Amino acid sequence: MSDNKILAYIDQFKGEALPASWEVLGAAHTLADQLGGQAIALVLGADAKAVADEAFQHGAAEVYYCDDASLADYRPEPYTAVVSKVAKEQDPAVILLPTTTRGREIAAMISVDLNTGVLPDVTALEVDGGKVVATRPVYAGKLISKVYCDAKPPVITTRVRAFAKPEPDASHTGTPVRVDAVMPENDIQSQVTGYTQAEGGVSLADANVIVSGGRGVSNNPSLTPPAGMDEKQAEIWRAQQGFKLVNDLASVLGGAVGASRAAVDAGYIPYPHQVGQTGKVVSPDIYIACGISGAIQHLAGMRTSKVIVAINKDAEAPIFKLARFGVVGDLYEILPALTEAFRKRLNK
Amino acid sequence: MKIVVCVKQVPDSAAKMAVEDGQVTWGDAPLVLNPWDEYGVEAALVQQEAHGGDVTVITMGGESAQEALKTALAMGCGQAILISDPALKGADSQAAAQVLAAAIKKIGDVDLAFFGKQAIDGDMGVTAAQTARFLGWPMISIVSVVQNLDEGGRTIRVERSVEEGRQIVEGKLPAVVSVSKDIGEPRYPSFMGIRKASRAQIPAWTLADLGIQAPTSVVHWPEVMNPPVREITTEIISGSSPQEAAEKLADKILEEKVL
Numbered sequence: 136m137s138d139n140k141i142l143a144y145i146d147q148f149k150g151e152a153l154p155a156s157w158e159v160l161g162a163a164h165t166l167a168d169q170l171g172g173q174a175i176a177l178v179l180g181a182d183a184k185a186v187a188d189e190a191f192q193h194g195a196a197e198v199y200y201c202d203d204a205s206l207a208d209y210r211p212e213p214y215t216a217v218v219s220k221v222a223k224e225q226d227p228a229v230i231l232l233p234t235t236t237r238g239r240e241i242a243a244m245i246s247v248d249l250n251t252g253v254l255p256d257v258t259a260l261e262v263d264g265g266k267v268v269a270t271r272p273v274y275a276g277k278l279i280s281k282v283y284c285d286a287k288p289p290v291i292t293t294r295v296r297a298f299a300k301p302e303p304d305a306s307h308t309g310t311p312v313r314v315d316a317v318m319p320e321n322d323i324q325s326q327v328t329g330y331t332q333a334e335g336g337v338s339l340a341d342a343n344v345i346v347s348g349g350r351g352v353s354n355n356p357s358l359t360p361p362a363g364m365d366e367k368q369a370e371i372w373r374a375q376q377g378f379k380l381v382n383d384l385a386s387v388l389g390g391a392v393g394a395s396r397a398a399v400d401a402g403y404i405p406y407p408h409q410v411g412q413t414g415k416v417v418s419p420d421i422y423i424a425c426g427i428s429g430a431i432q433h434l435a436g437m438r439t440s441k442v443i444v445a446i447n448k449d450a451e452a453p454i455f456k457l458a459r460f461g462v463v464g465d466l467y468e469i470l471p472a473l474t475e476a477f478r479k480r481l482n483k
Numbered sequence: 484m485k486i487v488v489c490v491k492q493v494p495d496s497a498a499k500m501a502v503e504d505g506q507v508t509w510g511d512a513p514l515v516l517n518p519w520d521e522y523g524v525e526a527a528l529v530q531q532e533a534h535g536g537d538v539t540v541i542t543m544g545g546e547s548a549q550e551a552l553k554t555a556l557a558m559g560c561g562q563a564i565l566i567s568d569p570a571l572k573g574a575d576s577q578a579a580a581q582v583l584a585a586a587i588k589k590i591g592d593v594d595l596a597f598f599g600k601q602a603i604d605g606d607m608g609v610t611a612a613q614t615a616r617f618l619g620w621p622m623i624s625i626v627s628v629v630q631n632l633d634e635g636g637r638t639i640r641v642e643r644s645v646e647e648g649r650q651i652v653e654g655k656l657p658a659v660v661s662v663s664k665d666i667g668e669p670r671y672p673s674f675m676g677i678r679k680a681s682r683a684q685i686p687a688w689t690l691a692d693l694g695i696q697a698p699t700s701v702v703h704w705p706e707v708m709n710p711p712v713r714e715i716t717t718e719i720i721s722g723s724s725p726q727e728a729a730e731k732l733a734d735k736i737l738e739e740k741v742l
Contacts, residue, residue: 148646148647149647153646208650209645210652211612211615211621211622211624212621212622215616235646236624236625236645236646237645239608239609239612240609240612240622240624242609243576243608243609243610243611243612243613243616244612244613244615244616244622246577246609246613247577247580247613247616247617248616251701252575252577252700252701252702253576253577253607253609253613253702254702255606255607255608255609256606256608268705271606272606272710273604273605273606273707274494274498274500274603274604274606275603275606276710277499277500277710278500278501278502278507278707278708278709278710279707279708279709279710279711280704280706280707280708281704281705281706281707281708282702282703282704282705283702283703283705284701284702284703285701285703286701324620324621324654324655324658325621325623325652325653325654325655325658326652326653326654327650327651327652328640328651328652328653329650329651330648330649330650330651331648331649332647332648333646333647333648333649338646340646343741343742344742388742406663406664406665407644409664412496412518412603413496413518413519413603413664414664416606420741420742421736421739421741421742430497431496431497431499432496432497438710438713441739441741442736442739442741443715444732444736450719455717455719456715456717457713457715458715458717459715459716459717459718459739460717460718460719460720460732460735460736461717461718461719461720462719462720462721462728462729462732463719463721464725464728465725468725469725469728469729469732472725472726472728472729472730473729473732473733475726475729476726476729476730476732476733477733480733480734480737481742
């Protein structure tokens with residue numbers, strides 16, 4: 136068959152496509168080449184049309200969009216209804232979505248509507264005798280599985296940063312096809328009544344560089360906390376001084392700040408920063424672990440990082456076994472010096 | 484308030500997983516209540532304490548999965564139900580969701596079904612949304628705070644964390660809610676709870692009890708492997724001063740050409 140359609144779902148937020156969406160389109164192209172056919176894209180939301188134009192530049196052969204008012208805020212049911220409708224009309228061979236919170240949820244729900252199976256968070260795809268076989272880490276990457284779905288179309292979400300993003304080509308344009316929403320507002324059982332933007336900074340999932348802190352960031356007895364703090368408050372205050380140093384290095388490198396579970400549980404830093412089996416699984420180009428000993432649950436969440444750097448006082452810490460470079464020393468001394476060294480070298 | 488919590492039994496998060504002769508093994512690590520599901524149980528118990536009613540914990544699995552249910556009973560859930568049937572061996576997430584949805588319907592008059600974010604074995608993270616879809620209930624995922632549960636008005640208002648920030652969502656009951664770690668630290672089982680759980684007779688439901696056929700599983704796992712061994716030579720950087728070590732380290736990192 137040479138007319139296979141690979142449907143790429145473009146996840147957007149407030150009119151901006153998430154970078155992971157273009158990775159999905161890249162993966163869709165590769166599959167289209169292997170299966171014979173073309174990549175088509177679908178984008179939903181209030182400002183979907185502008186994103187639809189961008190999808191052409193990223194190589195989609197056809198783009199469908201739905202910009203109904205009921206889709207201004209993401210809600211699973213009205214979004215799912217439109218994706219399922221387009222999937223039924225277009226009859227794609229494969230449906231790809233990014234592994235974002237929204238992408239994973241839509242994938243789960245359309246797989247029910249389309250009576251097929253879902254393969255979430257895959258890191259590689261291959262075509263074997265016309266069948267799409269995915270590679271998925273399981274047990275937070277402690278094991279790797281091959282997985283396929285023998286119903287059509289398989290619904291697959293691609294892990295963020297696992298697939299290459301196509302270079303946009305401004306000369307590649309087209310006319311997106313508008314599709315109608317499916318659910319009238321009255322039938323939708325939920326509404327979004329408020330929204331607070333996350334504090335700035337690079338998100339862990341997208342980051343090329345992650346600098347993480349562990350229990351060790353509070354380990355600086357020479358710091359004197361402000362008067363009147365009890366022991367626990369003083370510990371958290373010390374940890375916050377340590378995380379400032381982590382943050383300084385991350386910002387010079389344009390990276391995100393991560394943390395071990397121990398640091399999160401101790402109240403040093405909020406949970407969204409947690410890397411590991413019960414936090415986020417990340418795979419940046421550089422991962423700098425500061426004061427993290429390397430519990431198995433943490434290692435599972437960052438072991439596929441390209442270059443791992445460990446800074447720890449304890450030369451026996453398990454994190455050193457995974458590290459390309461290690462410094463046995465006090466992070467309170469090393470981190471400011473390292474930030475300064477990069478500032479000079481990167482002219483920042 | 485009638486609340487159901489759906490849970491799964493998984494190998495402990497500290498387990499060293501390996502594949503030996505094509506079989507997944509976890510050494511002598513225990514099978515436990517999925518850590519994410521502990522937050523689901525906690526969220527359910529908090530709502531029950533505030534609004535009354537009862538909490539039923541359910542799981543699909545073999546005989547051993549009773550132990551995960553007992554942990555949830557010891558934490559304070561009132562009832563537990565094991566759904567077990569030889570025909571469910573190798574069930575994919577969608578088949579599991581279909582079975583859980585049927586069980587929730589059989590329990591009847593359920594207002595809220597809580598789930599953890601995902602199970603730490605398969606890391607699928609889709610069962611809650613699939614169950615919601617089978618039930619036709621609104622899905623409210625990755626909830627960090629339940630702000631209000633209005634029994635009379637039949638609504639729930641929550642704060643959920645998404646990539647871009649925090650969203651306030653109001654949904655109609657009945658609803659499926661999955662929770663994140665922000666919901667609050669799960670309580671430890673009490674001494675009385677452990678005693679009660681150890682004596683509990685947990686009913687087991689089969690597919691026939693649910694009145695459904697075995698759902699077809701379409702997702703197959705032909706191969707599970709150990710991850711490729713990474714050849715890592717660790718280079719320990721030192722210097723006469725922290726500055727010297729840091730300068731050397733910065734040069735080494737830049738030489739990797741990934742920045």
